[in-house]
Amino acid sequence: MTKFLPLRTSRIALFPLLALAACSNEPTHADLPYGTVQQMMVNEVQPTAEIYWGAVKFESRLEPDGSVVEEEFEPKTEEEWTEVADAAHKLQDFAAELQTEGYANDRGEDWLVFADxxxxxxxxxxxAALAKDPDAVFEEGGTVYNVCSACHQMYPPAQLETAAGDAQVS
Ligand code: HEC
Structure with a gap:
């Protein structure tokens, strides 16, 4: 009888360990499908936002004769408009992801407000993109930018200079 004892104790000891692992608040890999917040921002959120921000833009050009030419860029084809709408849709997915336990864990209440x-x-x-309205796309792009900035003000990125759209402000 005695010789089975070590086996039994180890089996009993296993249960509390498993329970502990299940209750742990430590985010596991599965909770962070896009990696850390930093990785998600750099690899997903920023490039996607740039597609949207780049869709409608104004450029001033100085001609050789000294005159200034204003040029407006906007999506033209169905595919281009779809790409802009898709980017905005993806940003909503990222926003929803930021509100999940894995990303919102240990943040303040305001994190959820910013993500929302x-x-x-x-x-x-x-x-705005679905309506193929360039002015609205430009304006909503600004609103999106403001939300990015608001969250970064409360939760400053390690390297602020590389952060979202800072270039747009200056
Ligand atoms: C809910 C909060 C929140 C929102 C909303 C948010 N971010 Fe971030 N972002 C962060 C946090 C937190 C960091 C810092 C991550 C770190 O350094 O650990 C960050 C960092 C970044 C960085 C810098 C990453 C680096 O270190 O180089 C970029 C770029 C970025 N965000 C882009 C955006 C863009 C674009 C948007 C809007 C479309 C946005 N973010 C919206 C929280 C947010």
């Missing part, structure tokens, strides 16, 4: 703000702004941005 992004979801709403990105929805408006998508609607």
């Amino acid at each position: 703000g992004l979801a709403k702004a990105a929805k408006q941005a998508e609607d």
